[in-house]
Amino acid sequence: MIPIMAWRNIWRSMTRSLVVMGAIAVGIWAALSLTGFATGMVKSYVNNAVQNIVSHIQVHQPEFLDENEVKYNIPDLMAVEQAVRAEPGVRAVSVRSVANGMISSSQGARGVAIKGVEPEEEARVNALNENIVDGEYFSGDSRNPILVSDELAQKLNVKVRSKVVLNFQDRGGSITAAAFRIVGIFDTGNNPFDLSHVFVRRSDLNHLLIPAADSTQSADALAHEIAIMVDDIRNVDTIASSLRAELPGLKVQTYRQISPDLQLYEGQIKNISLIYLTVIMLALVFGIINTMLMAVLERIKELGMLMAIGMNKLKVFLMIVLESVMLGLVAMPVGLILGYITIDYVGENGIDMSMYAEGLENFGMSSIIYFELDPVVYGQVAVGVFLTAVLASIYPALKAIRLKPVEALRTI
C-alpha cells in the first residue's frame, strides 16, 4: 500500500509533478541528444580521417616511417601485395608510392606529400574520386596528371589545367623536378590534410623516383605504402595482427596507431556521455529536491499523523524516496523515447552544420553531422536518472522523518 500511496501522492499536485517530470524528460533527451551529437562528430572525424587519409590499416617498411626517405620502399612488393589481398576481411587495397617534396606554381610554393596512386585502386580505398570539386579524377590520356586540393590551388593561385612543378629527391638522393598538369581539384573536408597532400599516378611518380642509372629497381615493384580498407571496422585489430604475422619485416599499423588522435577521440566518446549525463543530472537534482521538499512541507500534518498512528521512520523515509523515484520513472521512458527518436531521425538525415562548415573542416569534420549513440548510453542514462531521483529525495525524506508527530499534528 505504501507504493500505492506514493504513486497517488505524486498526482496530488499534478501540475507540479508534470513540471518536474517534464524537466527530467527534457534532461534525458538533452543528455542523449548531446551525446549523440558528440559521438556523431567524433565518428565523423574518425570516418573522414579513415576514409580520406589513413584508411583502416597501412603497411610500410619501418625505416620509411622513421626517415621518410624514398629509398625505404616495401621489399618484395608482389608477394606482400598478394598476401594482403588474400587476407580474409580485406575489402580494398591501394599500393602507393610516396615522396615528400615541394609543389610550386608561378605564384608560390608549398611543401607537400606526393602520393603516387593507382587511380582505380585508390578510388576503392578512399573517397578521393568522390571528393573532386572541379575537373575530373585522373583522366586516362593526359600526361603527368595531378590532383590538388582547392585549398592548395587557392594558395598557389592555380586551377584545372594549370601547370605545377614538383620537386623531390629520387632514390639516388638527387633532386628531381617535373611538370604536372592539374586535372582535378579535390576537397576532402579536412583542411590540414588537403593543404599538404597531392595525388599523382604511381607510374608517373615511380618513373621519376628511379634514376636512369638504377637498373636494380623496376618501376612496377616500387611502393612505400599499402593502404587497406576492411569490411568491418571492428575487425581491424584482428586483421592487423594476422598481417603482422604474415609480414614479419614490415610495419602494419591500424588507423589508431597511425593517428593516435583518432584513438583519443574514440576513447573520449564514453567520457563525453558521462560528463553530459553528470552535468544534466546535477541540474535535475535541484529540481527534484525542490519538488519533493514542497511535497513534504505541505504535508507536515499528514506525515505527523502517519507517525502518530504507527508508521515508522524507515517507512516514511522510503515513501518519500519512492515518490521521487516514481517521478523519475514516469519521466524516464518519455525522455528515452524522445532521445531515441531524435537520434534515429538525425542519425538518418543528419543535421546541417554548413554555417560552421569552415570551422568544422579545419578540424577534419564534415558539415553534416549524423547523430550516433551506443545503446549502452540509454542504460547509463536510465541508471543515472534513478540514482538522481534517489539522491534528490534524501534531504526531503530526512526532513520528513525529523518531524515530531506532536508538533507536526499541530500545524495547520
Add this chain to the structure above:
Amino acid sequence: MKVITTKGVVKIYNPDKIPVKALNGVDLEITEGEFTAIVGPSGSGKTTLLNVIGGLDRPDEGDVEVGGHDIDAMSDNQLIDFRKEHIGFVFQAYNLIPVLTARENVEFVMLLQNRPKKERRERAEELLRAVGLEDKMDKRPSELSGGQQQRVAVARALAPKPDFILADEPTANLDSKSTANLLDIMARLNEEEKITFVFSTHDQRVIDRARRVVTLVDGKVATDEVREGKV
C-alpha cells in the same frame, strides 16, 4: 484492569524562555472499558495530557504507564511501534490519508502491523459496517462529509485492536446530527466490545454522555466525577 496510569505528570512548554506549565502534576488512572471525558477550559492541558498518554509527547516529570509499560523509557521508534499496537487515535481534524479510500485508510494501520491481506480487508469492511459506512468504503476522504470522515477515523483507530482509543475533541468540527451519530457508535462499541475511550473535549454533548468526567484546570485534575448509567 488499569490501562493508563499517570503519576505527578508535569509538562512544561518553552522551559528556557517563558515557561508554561501545561500539566502540573496530573495523577490519573483509567481502567479498561471506561468512557471518559477529559474536560476543561482552553489551555487547561487536555490535549497535552492526551498527547502524553498517547506517547506523542514526553512528560518533563512524573511517570506514564500504558498497559503496564513505562512509555517514557521508550525510544522514538519504540514509541511509534507501541502506538501502532496499543493505541488508537481519533483526531479533531479527522486526519485521514487523503490519497487512500475509506477502506484503505482503515486497512493501513493493519498493514503496518503486517497483518495478512485477507484479514485486513475483512476487518476493515467489518469496522466500516460497524460505523455505518458500508456504502462509502471506496470513497476517498474528500468525497465524505466531516461526520463520515470522523467515523472512518474511529474505524481506523479500532482496526489495530488497541488497548484504548484516545480522541482529541472528536466532535469539534461536527454538526449536531453527526455528533450524535458518532457518539452513538462509540458508545455502542464501548458497551458491546468493551472498548476504552478517552476523550478530550469541551463539547457538552460529549460530556453529557461520558461515564466519567475528569476536569482539568491549570494543568491539574480539579474534579473527577464518575456518573453511573450514562452513555
